[in-house]
Amino acid sequence: MARLRSFIVLLLLLLLFVFDDHVPYGEAAYSIADYGAKSDGRTDSTKSLLAAWEAACGSAGSATMYVPAGDFLVGQATFAGPCSSSSKITVQIDGTLVSPSDLGGAGDWLVFHHVEGVSVYGGTVDGRGSSLWACKAAGRSCAAGASSLTFRNSKDITISGLTSTDSERYHIVIDGCDGVTVQNVKITAPGNSPNTDGIHVQGSSHVTITGAGIKTGDDCISVGPGTTNLWIEQVACGPGHGISIGSLGKGYDEEGVENVTVNTAVFTGTENGLRIKTWGRPSQAFVKGVVFEHAVMQNVQNPIIIDQNYCPGDRGCPDQSSGVKISGVTYNDIHGSSASEVAVNFDCSASNPCTGIGLQDIKLTYGNTAAESSCKHADGTASGFVVPPSCL
DSSP: OHHHHHHHHHHHHHHHHHTOSSSOTTSEEEEGGGGTOOTEEEEEOHHHHHHHHHHHHTOSSOEEEEEOSSEEEOOOEEEEOOOSSSSOEEEEEOSEEEOOTTGGGGOOSEEEESOBSEEEESOEEEOOOHHHHHHHHTTOOOOOOOOSEEEESOEEEEEESOEEESOSSOSEEEESOEEEEEESOEEEOOTTOTTOOSEEEESOEEEEEEEEEEEOSSOSEEEOTTOEEEEEEEEEEOSSSOEEEEEEOSSTTOOOEEEEEEEEEEEESOSEEEEEEEESSOOOOEEEEEEEEEEEEEEESEEEEEEEEEOGGGOSOTTOOOOOEEEEEEEEEEEEEESSSEEEEEEOOSSSOEEEEEEEEEEEEETTEEOEEEEESEEEEEEEEEESOOOO
């Protein structure tokens, strides 16, 4: 029996070694510690991080860039491709990448550019954005701020199990990419932190976001122009500004947004729930083929809203009508509580009215009564149990 127990222990140790999640078995592994990175949170490890990337990217086969446990101070870094082989590259983060507190004017922080088959697993990226937010709150002249993690012009990307805290600006940006999976990420920033969108997608197709917990000071997820075939599922949002398509139509020749599904989301104390937002000015952009379904609202200021008169500061668009055409938007199984009397608000363009709006099985309350709805230049149908009563 003792020999059997010893054999089992040895077998388990062997399996742990073979299937260690830091370095996939049989792949070349490049730890940033081997290139001089220090896990004290004070020593600049930027060159070490980039050296490990260059080694992994230049590998003849699949490779892993490894960030061990500890805090690593890292400045602006661009991980450029294409890499030497078409094999996959894994970025395994067991520690925390910490941004300098004054990164704001240096551009985006961690950028993957022209890469294919890259997967980022685990770990934390800490944007240390509080000093920039304080600058903006004081009304001083401040940098725009850096997004923490950006994938640009890339293909077949996975981001899994990552935590992003206190980004100066957007936490995760997907820009000009095809085939991206973002799963089980955790994003946190104070509710009053400006422009700290959780996940921003633009100019990209075939993007899937699942299992995200997002607490931030702006949109939990924002969808920019040129986005097609986006699937969002099982998202907890709040505090924040909700899940927003837009703002769109700032530029006349802007691309549209098509085939977006938001399925199973919970909004808690957010400014908005499910929002479409466009500038009140001429544009060729459009929104079509959108499904919002199975959402729970908990004390949300604007649970369902289309706002086609967005014009911050009344500059560049006052008294103009939005050119963005919105059509084929369905809301199904949306229920919960509104923090305002008007829970469904369709404020569409006078020159390009919303068409094909569908409401099915909606139940939104305000206090102990049914909430209200408001429609301007919107056409569509309602079916099933709809409260507040449809204004379509």
